Amino acid sequence: MGGIGKKRKREKQRPTIHPDNKYAETPPDFAHLASLYPSFRPYVNYSTHGGAARPFLDWTDFNATRELTRVLLLHNHSLRWQIPDGHLCPTVPNRSNYIHWLNDLLSSHIIPTNSVSSQQGKVRGFDIGTGANCIYPLLGASLFGWTFVGSDVTDVAIEWATRNVNSNPHIAESIEIRKVEDNEKAPCLEGFHDGGTRIDICQEVGPSLPSLPLHSNVHENKNYDGPPILLGVVRDDEKFDFCMCNPPFFESLEEAGLNPKTSCGGTSKEMVCPGGEKAFVARIIEDSVVLKHQFRWFTSMVGRKSSLKSLVSKLWEVGVTIVKTTEFVQGRTSRWGLAWSFLPPIQKPSISLLQKNMSFMLEGLPRQHGAINVLEAVKSYFSMHGLSCTLNTSAFTVDVVASKDECDSVLKNHSPVINKSINFQPTGETSNGLRLNLSSDRSSLRILVFQQIPGTLLVKGSLQDRSSPLSGVFAAIFQKLEEALRHEFCTKSA
Ligand SMILES: C[S@@+](CC[C@H](N)C(=O)[O-])C[C@H]1O[C@@H](n2cnc3c(N)ncnc32)[C@H](O)[C@@H]1O
Secondary structure, eight states: OHHHHHHHHHHSSOOOTTTTTTTTTSSSOOHHHHHHHHTTTGEEEEOOSSSOOOEEEEEOOOHHHHHHHHHHHHHHHHHOOOOOOOOOOOOOOHHHHHHHHHHHHTTSSSSSSSTOOOOOOOEEEEEEOOOOHHHHHHHHHHHHHOEEEESOOOOHHHHHHHHHHHHHHHHHTTEEEEEEOSSSSOOOOOOEETEEEEOOOOOOOSOOOOOOOOOOOGSSSSSOOSSSSSSSSTTTOOEEEEEEEEEOOOOOOHHHHTTTTTOOOHHHHHHHHHHHHHHHHHHHHHHHHHTTTTTTEEEEEESOHHHHHHHHHHHHHOOOHHHEEEEEETTEEEEEEEEEEEOOOOOOOOHHHHOOOEEEEEEOOOOOOOHHHHHHHHHHHHHHHHHEEEETTTTTTTEEEEEEHHHHHHSSSSSOOTTTOOOOOOSSSSSSSSEEEOTTEEEEEEEEEEEEEETTTEEEEEEEEEEETTTHHHHHHHHHHHHHHIIIIIIIII
16 A cells, blocks of 8 residues: 555656646646637547546547647647648647757756857757657747757658748748758768777768767667768758757667557658667767757757666767756656757856855665765765865765865866776875865865765765865866766666
């Protein structure tokens, strides 16, 4: 009983719909829509189970789901829309979640806004594989006034996406539909190794690509060898605030299968690519390394948690500065949003100059990752950068002593991979009070780790005093530490 109760409680706590989503409070009212739109009426059935007649749709009927999407886009977004039989039919609440999450990212000011100049001050996005439905550009333009390039490889997608754009003259100017040539191979990526053998995946075209780290885990996976995705499609002089993608999730038609409980359509071109979503998004990551100065945010939807995990590792390997993930839940289906950037995160000067204490939480840690492991990782992080630090296992603290120059060099370096087995020689003793070798240009900061609840740790950082020479870099150092710990403990435990 207790177990079931707990499970229910956990299910209730699962993230569901974005709070700004139109359907967050009130799901679509089928009876009301049927009363307004006669074409929708034939698809609404009523169950009399339990007294009151409750409207419902037959989700296995493609025409019913398509008509629902059509009337929702018309009713709630004033958008005229249609797709051909059998093509992927988007659900509006689900696709809106991605758009709202993107809006959160863009307005978060985590990275500079002016580093990639947008067209006439308007947000500009690139929708990879916009599909016949062109759903993301239509929603993004209508909800937030964004402008878009929507790309696709199939003639049918290009024809119907163009038709959907032109049916909405109020936003048509904001959306360009761009054909990706299917007969071209994506530009070659060099430098991947498979068991020590160098593999050149295809013949190189366009700008040369940097070698990726040799320990890239991509050799475990199938490589993408389809048409270009970003590189070769985005023009040299173009800049975008973001790219987005709902990739072909599956490796084969068999894997795509048919969910007998729903009928959202989807042709093989829409649903399947060799290597599946992992290969497709891995290629977006590789393209992003080359196009890092042309986009503020790169994002993609991911259909499997296992893909998310390996893609996040790949991102850190290629040297991104930020990774953000989110979970989109609709009914019983989960999808994940993955975002990354190569821009330096904004280090808020007001905070770094004034703030003496900072903290963050590490959540969802597996049992084997306790406070001591995190403390050891903190010590390892700083000592790998050459800073002297002391771990006090009874007080759950690490005291770090550094000069301003040493801190600056930490900030200039890429985050090192935390190596928990590193040997470190402490330079001083600490108990509750600090007793470290502080010369005049050196100062100390203390990191404390507390267990909040099982699986959740609070990491606190505090400067010895506000006038410390480290006060100007404290926030930035602490942010770097947070990224390194999240990378070590949160992505690997995902
Ligand atoms: C899962 S569908 C997504 C359609 C739409 N964005 C949505 O969310 O419903 C994937 C789309 O990617 C397109 N596609 C596949 N490879 C592509 C490539 N290299 N460049 C652009 N589009 C591609 C497919 O034709 C298909 O329309």
